[in-house]
Amino acid sequence: MNKKTDKTSTPQRILDSAEALFAESGYDGVSLRMITKLAGVELALPNYHFGSKLGLFRAVIQRRSVILNNERMEALNALSDRAESEDLIEAFIGPFLRRSLFGGEGWRDYARVVAQIANSPRWTSEIMSAEFDPVAIEFIRRVRVRFPVAKTEDVYWSFHFLLGAMTMTFAQTGRIDLLSGDTCRGSDLSEIHLRMVPFLSAGFSRLCKGST
Amino acid sequence: MNKKTDKTSTPQRILDSAEALFAESGYDGVSLRMITKLAGVELALPNYHFGSKLGLFRAVIQRRSVILNNERMEALNALSDRAESEDLIEAFIGPFLRRSLFGGEGWRDYARVVAQIANSPRWTSEIMSAEFDPVAIEFIRRVRVRFPVAKTEDVYWSFHFLLGAMTMTFAQTGRIDLLSGDTCRGSDLSEIHLRMVPFLSAGFSRLCKGST
DNA sequence: GCTATATTTGAACACATGTTCAAATATAGC
DNA sequence: GCTATATTTGAACATGTGTTCAAATATAGC
Numbered sequence: 001m002n003k004k005t006d007k008t009s010t011p012q013r014i015l016d017s018a019e020a021l022f023a024e025s026g027y028d029g030v031s032l033r034m035i036t037k038l039a040g041v042e043l044a045l046p047n048y049h050f051g052s053k054l055g056l057f058r059a060v061i062q063r064r065s066v067i068l069n070n071e072r073m074e075a076l077n078a079l080s081d082r083a084e085s086e087d088l089i090e091a092f093i094g095p096f097l098r099r100s101l102f103g104g105e106g107w108r109d110y111a112r113v114v115a116q117i118a119n120s121p122r123w124t125s126e127i128m129s130a131e132f133d134p135v136a137i138e139f140i141r142r143v144r145v146r147f148p149v150a151k152t153e154d155v156y157w158s159f160h161f162l163l164g165a166m167t168m169t170f171a172q173t174g175r176i177d178l179l180s181g182d183t184c185r186g187s188d189l190s191e192i193h194l195r196m197v198p199f200l201s202a203g204f205s206r207l208c209k210g211s212t
Numbered sequence: 213m214n215k216k217t218d219k220t221s222t223p224q225r226i227l228d229s230a231e232a233l234f235a236e237s238g239y240d241g242v243s244l245r246m247i248t249k250l251a252g253v254e255l256a257l258p259n260y261h262f263g264s265k266l267g268l269f270r271a272v273i274q275r276r277s278v279i280l281n282n283e284r285m286e287a288l289n290a291l292s293d294r295a296e297s298e299d300l301i302e303a304f305i306g307p308f309l310r311r312s313l314f315g316g317e318g319w320r321d322y323a324r325v326v327a328q329i330a331n332s333p334r335w336t337s338e339i340m341s342a343e344f345d346p347v348a349i350e351f352i353r354r355v356r357v358r359f360p361v362a363k364t365e366d367v368y369w370s371f372h373f374l375l376g377a378m379t380m381t382f383a384q385t386g387r388i389d390l391l392s393g394d395t396c397r398g399s400d401l402s403e404i405h406l407r408m409v410p411f412l413s414a415g416f417s418r419l420c421k422g423s424t
Numbered sequence: 425g426c427t428a429t430a431t432t433t434g435a436a437c438a439c440a441t442g443t444t445c446a447a448a449t450a451t452a453g454c
Numbered sequence: 455g456c457t458a459t460a461t462t463t464g465a466a467c468a469t470g471t472g473t474t475c476a477a478a479t480a481t482a483g484c
Contacts, residue, residue: 077342164380202418203411
């Protein structure tokens, strides 16, 4: 009936449903039956199009990581060598935050999936490092240009703290909403963006200026 | 045979095994059969002692959160009203980091479990807020004493970034090890502790001093 | 030593899981 | 319109899941 009128293809519908459910309950908390039911397709189709549940999960991640990393790499490459730390951090986190803010539900769910796998040892090397380390390496290279006297460890640990703040933001668990009595809303990514860059920039400066 | 010579009780053995496995694969990635096999006990015993798998999970969290939150609350209460932001942050994160560092495998695994649920929407209100918000509220209260002119939102968002850095540290995924070619090691919590306090303190100062 | 309670055992239950496959159907190339 | 390929269907498979329970055993109180 209206299945034919749906403009989105089967693989896309599966990816969208999987993304939404993985964001809510993580990889092991979601079954193929839940995904196919939400997508309105047969149970066998994810395996046909993506080989396995794991293949589907990887496809969910890669679909947007490719787009995202291009944007982030471009933003980094657009900077001059004398860019301030604010600009560096902005280039690193800005594209991701903007996508989550203006990209619709899909991008927001995607960020929530990434946040969960970022803190799970199971997906670290297989997904996180494989997908996101190239941009991280370029970011760190530029931080070291900006802070030439900084010790190597200080740069990496600063980056580690940045990653944590970023991940917690993407997770969108609603904890800060609850804690603040809705004074702050985790979905207000523009409010966060506004504060995240100066906060982290101050941290980088303190740690990487080499005053110690 | 040697079961009687084991000094640890059955509930404790179950908690320890569950903790270790949850740290590795999360709640849904672990079955009761994996837990009981590792603990060397019968399948029915977790349900007998903890009611259900969910009850076991909650017990894993609460066993150490009680100890931890007492220590953290004491550390906060030991501060004078004119304590610097470094001292506030130290009191908030210090006890947790020290336990993870010197408390043995159990505490390290515990921190990894907490890190995973901290970024999962599923456990936010049920566990994270319920267990850890009281200390958070006291911390925030004291930050506002230290920075009386700070806007409410700035304080909460600063706390949010702190939480992210803390969570990423506890996760111990090994990503920073990989990224830095083992220049940095996620298990070196003392190295992190040393840098985390100044990094975050600089962020709080930048955001909460009220200079706009 | 006996009794009442607490714990452990071992098996079974009903249901959910990812994956597979031949048959049916739709699609595209000529 | 026909043929070859791509996709979809619907059912089944073997295995894993949390939970339950009566029977067996251990433990503690007197």
